[in-house]
Amino acid sequence: MESWRRNPLVFWVINLPPSLWLLFFFLIPLGLIWIFSFGEKRGVVDIEITWTLANYLRAMDPLYLQIFAKSLWFTAITTLLCLAVGFPIAFGISFAPAKWKPWLLLAIILPFWTNLLIRTYALIAVLRTRGYVNFTLEWFWDQGNWLLALLGLGQYQLLGAQFEALPLLYNNFAVVFGLVYVHLPFTVLPLYAALERMDSSYIEASLDLGAGQFRTFFTVVVPLAKAGIISAVIITFIPALGSFLTPDLLGGTDSQMIANVIERQFKSANDWPFGAALSFILMYATFFALALRALLARGSSSMEAA
Amino acid sequence: MKRLNKRPFSRRAFLAGSGAVAAGLTFAPRFGRSAEEPKLNFYNWDTYIGEDTLDDFKDASGIEVKMDLFADNEELFAKLKEGNPGYDLIVPTNDFVERMITAEMLVPLDHGKIPNFRANIDPAFQEAQFDPGRKYSMPYMWGTQGIGYRKSKVSGVPDSWKHIFDSEEYSGRTAWLSETTFETALKYLGYSLNSSDPKHIKEAEELLIKQKPHVKTIAEDNGQDLLLAGEVDLAMEWNGDILQVMEEDDDISYVVPKEGGLLWQDTLCIPKGAPHPENAHQFINYLLDAEAGAAIADFIQYATPNKAAKALLPAEYTENPAIFPSDETLANCEAELYQGEALQRIKDEAWTRILAA
Numbered sequence: 001m002e003s004w005r006r007n008p009l010v011f012w013v014i015n016l017p018p019s020l021w022l023l024f025f026f027l028i029p030l031g032l033i034w035i036f037s038f039g040e041k042r043g044v045v046d047i048e049i050t051w052t053l054a055n056y057l058r059a060m061d062p063l064y065l066q067i068f069a070k071s072l073w074f075t076a077i078t079t080l081l082c083l084a085v086g087f088p089i090a091f092g093i094s095f096a097p098a099k100w101k102p103w104l105l106l107a108i109i110l111p112f113w114t115n116l117l118i119r120t121y122a123l124i125a126v127l128r129t130r131g132y133v134n135f136t137l138e139w140f141w142d143q144g145n146w147l148l149a150l151l152g153l154g155q156y157q158l159l160g161a162q163f164e165a166l167p168l169l170y171n172n173f174a175v176v177f178g179l180v181y182v183h184l185p186f187t188v189l190p191l192y193a194a195l196e197r198m199d200s201s202y203i204e205a206s207l208d209l210g211a212g213q214f215r216t217f218f219t220v221v222v223p224l225a226k227a228g229i230i231s232a233v234i235i236t237f238i239p240a241l242g243s244f245l246t247p248d249l250l251g252g253t254d255s256q257m258i259a260n261v262i263e264r265q266f267k268s269a270n271d272w273p274f275g276a277a278l279s280f281i282l283m284y285a286t287f288f289a290l291a292l293r294a295l296l297a298r299g300s301s302s303m304e305a306a
Numbered sequence: 307m308k309r310l311n312k313r314p315f316s317r318r319a320f321l322a323g324s325g326a327v328a329a330g331l332t333f334a335p336r337f338g339r340s341a342e343e344p345k346l347n348f349y350n351w352d353t354y355i356g357e358d359t360l361d362d363f364k365d366a367s368g369i370e371v372k373m374d375l376f377a378d379n380e381e382l383f384a385k386l387k388e389g390n391p392g393y394d395l396i397v398p399t400n401d402f403v404e405r406m407i408t409a410e411m412l413v414p415l416d417h418g419k420i421p422n423f424r425a426n427i428d429p430a431f432q433e434a435q436f437d438p439g440r441k442y443s444m445p446y447m448w449g450t451q452g453i454g455y456r457k458s459k460v461s462g463v464p465d466s467w468k469h470i471f472d473s474e475e476y477s478g479r480t481a482w483l484s485e486t487t488f489e490t491a492l493k494y495l496g497y498s499l500n501s502s503d504p505k506h507i508k509e510a511e512e513l514l515i516k517q518k519p520h521v522k523t524i525a526e527d528n529g530q531d532l533l534l535a536g537e538v539d540l541a542m543e544w545n546g547d548i549l550q551v552m553e554e555d556d557d558i559s560y561v562v563p564k565e566g567g568l569l570w571q572d573t574l575c576i577p578k579g580a581p582h583p584e585n586a587h588q589f590i591n592y593l594l595d596a597e598a599g600a601a602i603a604d605f606i607q608y609a610t611p612n613k614a615a616k617a618l619l620p621a622e623y624t625e626n627p628a629i630f631p632s633d634e635t636l637a638n639c640e641a642e643l644y645q646g647e648a649l650q651r652i653k654d655e656a657w658t659r660i661l662a663a
């Protein structure tokens with residue numbers, strides 16, 4: 001770790017560009033938005049920095065707290081579903097034959113090569129009333145009726161007088177479905193990384209010593225993959241919480257998430273200070289959660305040592 | 307966004323447009339101090355100009371127009387907010403013209419250099435509430451907001467906002483348009499869509515919260531797609547968007563409800579810091595020419611405020627009710643006015659409450 005002291009020049013040559021990049025394109029813009037959150041609007045384009053807390057107080061209005069709560073709820077469900085779906089996928093990939101792994105991983109990463117907007121529109125084509133899911137269901141409905149007619153039961157209309165399309169789009173179900181679809185790769189990759197590193201002899205030992213598949217999974221695999229699970233949760237939860245495109249395009253009339261409110265502040269409502277305050281509340285919450293996790297991790301490891 | 311994909315996809319226009327975007331990124335430095343170099347940087351909506359307008363103008367004046375495209379007024383505003391990156395001519399909508407005048411982002415126009423304005427433009431458009439005396443903006447195109455509907459799924463013509471704001475008749479089959487639902491609800495209640503009376507705003511909020519369960523979705527300016535896909539049977543939309551899907555599907559039509567709706571006008575303005583203001587004046591005058599204006603209107607199928615140009619066009623354009631509504635309907639329509647940031651905040655909070663309810 002001390003080697004950089006022996007070669008300070010190399011250290012600076014390698015680290016200066018990324019540090020400057022981080023400073024100019026991340027920290028300074030972020031700092032500006034942070035400063036805006038203590039500003040007041042003066043006319044159409046001017047913002048005066050008065051270090052007021054009014055924007056934060058306004059965000060504490062029950063109206064906005066309720067939207068925060070709803071967003072957290074959507075995001076929590078999304079993260080749980082991503083874990084439930086992503087764990088078996090990651091598990092499957094990590095135990096797949098070596099020559100298959102790159103292809104399976106590619107399949108997970110592939111959606112990233114397509115723009116989010118395009119993927120969301122594709123999802124609309126799948127879920128809408130005259131979309132592929134409903135087309136498929138209608139086909140089954142037709143086949144079912146044909147079968148019933150064959151059995152001489154056609155006149156009873158056992159499957160309903162006509163096919164009723166499922167309302168899959170423009171509701172909260174569609175929003176959560178869309179969020180899971182978009183964020184699943186974020187969950188699978190860290191889980192895969194954790195499971196891949198795991199020594200499979202632990203599992204063999206557990207099975208040999210008489211534990212069942214479920215017991216082995218929950219008492220051996222899950223604790224060993226804990227670090228990966230926590231990373232997966234964080235890396236899924238944080239971007240999902242800030243989604244605005246998915247609720248905008250897939251949601252119904254009551255699918256507003258906090259990021260939609262923030263987007264409006266920067267666009268149609270033209271209230272940058274308030275939008276900045278809302279964004280930073282989201283960020284403070286995230287920092288708090290990360291700090292809490294670090295604290296808990298330290299607590300548990302010191303207990304293990306004791 | 308309302309002018310995105312104005313016409314059924316035209317490959318030629320697309321190629322011309324994308325070439326212009328690439329070329330428009332380099333702004334050559336000025337030479338000579340007195341005479342302007344023969345160049346102009348035009349910032350326009352997508353497919354919002356005649357097929358050959360820019361070439362014809364170059365032949366007539368020797369000035370080469372480079373065109374960049376923006377998708378909505380907010381993008382245009384955001385781009386110019388921190389200083390003009392080199393545009394000579396922009397096409398903001400009326401309420402943004404007002405906003406930009408307030409923020410001192412526009413250059414006053416020299417009417418002496420735009421003789422076509424007085425000669426060709428319909429007198430109704432020679433004055434504007436959002437720009438008294440038309441000091442900063444010249445009318446380019448205009449239109450309305452109304453209801454696009456599927457003829458076979460509605461009874462009669464849904465010529466009232468009642469169907470989407472105050473009725474269960476079409477429950478689950480209607481879509482609102484997020485940007486202007488609130489103003490239009492004020493209009494339905496019999497108030498001005500620019501009303502700033504807190505009582506009226508409260509009333510509109512309650513109306514919309516009550517109606518919300520019967521609305522399928524709040525469209526982000528894609529009501530025409532919802533209509534075309536059969537997701538909804540009535541959609542609040544801009545006339546140009548519905549016109550576009552009407553060409554694809556005979557079962558779709560458009561009506562401006564009898565209560566009246568929102569009237570919009572896109573205008574030609576010169577932003578502060580424009581490097582070629584002389585050329586910009588010359589180009590504005592050219593766009594307001596009868597023949598040039600007719601060619602543009604014929605291609606993009608929006609209503610032109612240019613009387614002389616309209617006289618040159620066929621009846622299928624001038625008598626299309628989706629482009630030019632009747633005078634009685636038009637008399638009830640209103641343009642949105644920019645009324646300051648305080649009201650904006652009140653309306654945004656009301657809208658947030660409606661969505662959260």
